[in-house]
Ligand SMILES: NC(=O)C1=CN([C@@H]2O[C@H](COP(=O)(O)OP(=O)(O)OC[C@H]3O[C@@H](n4cnc5c(N)ncnc54)[C@H](OP(=O)(O)O)[C@@H]3O)[C@@H](O)[C@H]2O)C=CC1
């Protein structure tokens with residue numbers, strides 16, 4: 001299907017590194033049709049020709065693997081509108097490029113979040129096409145009240161099915177695989193609860209530092225940047241009850257239920273179950289790849305007094321019979337020793353095992369590179385009655401189109417399943433807000449870790465990677481079900 005894609009913020013970092021390469025990949029695969037129109041909007045003093053030259057350069061830098069013909073095709077379809085995105089006249093000028101009634105208009109807000117309300121206000125004054133889809137990037141508000149206001153304002157202009165609160169993690173193949181893996185495999189679905197799972201880790205450790213994006217990051221931090229959206233979205237797919245179907249409403253209702261079930265952390269919980277830390281100077285990587293990283297507080301745009309965390313760990317529990325007592329341990333950080341992005345399910349040991357020393361099973365779903373692996377215990381190797389643990393692993397090919405490509409395609413097709421519904425955004429803030437408030441009061445003080453290390457020494461009582469405790473690991477026997 002074709003579309004008119006209007007990017008507000010067309011000279012920004014997101015557009016250059018994610019959106020343009022994604023569009024080029026879709027053009028290469030012939031997935032955006034013959035009538036695709038790209039309209040870039042920003043303040044910069046550009047015209048169609050200079051904007052096209054810019055698009056060409058950005059594609060050369062960030063999408064070199066895409067066929068040159070496809071890149072040139074996208075460049076030729078580009079137009080530029082200069083103006084303030086909070087002015088109705090700018091939006092009207094951009095919409096004038098949409099001349100067909102046969103396909104949708106996608107208005108992508110690739111903008112600093114402080115502009116979102118201004119754009120919605122301007123949209124109110126514009127004659128809107130019937131098939132308009134508005135894409136809102138993260139952060140969706142800076143707190144619960146901000147998210148509520150944004151949702152309320154969006155609802156005055158658009159229907160819910162026209163609003164795409166995108167989260168590109170939902171379009172990552174390993175995250176998507178959580179659905180098929182669980183709901184299409186008899187060998188896994190019956191084990192997906194507290195009877196069989198002792199703990200779940202959701203880890204997104206990054207070796208990349210925050211230096212280049214410090215001006216943005218210093219208003220955000222690891223909890224807002226990664227946990228409020230991406231990691232909680234992964235949690236929803238792991239913990240949801242089986243939806244009636246893959247229909248967007250069925251799915252989103254199940255996801256909202258999970259977020260509602262996450263227990264609100266008290267100040268004591270925050271003290272016991274969260275860690276916040278900030279990197280000091282250090283060396284990330286080794287050998288030829290080693291690089292020196294300055295302390296976060298010395299990065300341009302950082303105000304050390306804001307005490308922004310570049311690392312966090314949070315353990316959550318759900319008020320849901322299926323998951324009662326099962327810790328969900330979320331961890332993410334920047335400038336760490338290595339990239340480790342994975343979801344780990346720790347299964348409980350068997351009752352009355354004839355092999356008391358058997359390693360309990362672990363199912364690991366790694367992201368980028370994507371890999372699914374299950375450790376199994378076998379005894380046929382070597383000594384016939386000695387156990388060996390083997391890894392049954394599957395490497396997945398590199399994802400193409402990229403997650404942003406999948407997102408754009410879904411938006412053009414009107415599919416909201418890779419986006420969050422209004423309540424999801426609000427519930428996610430309901431979960432993180434008490435943590436931010438307690439941190440602001442000095443609970444769980446900010447600690448240091450050297451760039452290039454595995455993170456701070458301090459850990460919550462139920463830390464990522466720690467094998468479940470004896471009581472966690474013991475099988476439980478009552479019935480399951482959310483509620
Ligand atoms: N960059 C990233 O890696 C990621 C970003 N995001 C989200 O994407 C969004 C954009 O981020 P990013 O690209 O990094 O931001 P940038 O600051 O790099 O880009 C902002 C863009 O908005 C334009 N702009 C700002 N104010 C106005 C205005 N009043 N009128 C017209 N244009 C304006 C700028 O143009 P000009 O310079 O001409 O003013 C620029 O094109 C944010 O919501 C961010 O949180 C999400 C995931 C990753």
Ligand SMILES: O=C1O[C@H](COP(=O)(O)O)[C@@H](O)[C@H](O)[C@H]1O
Pocket residue numbers: 168206208225226
């Ligand atoms: O949204 C964000 O995601 C990236 C990680 O996502 P990836 O797709 O690039 O792996 C993270 O580095 C960034 O801080 C965050 O804003």
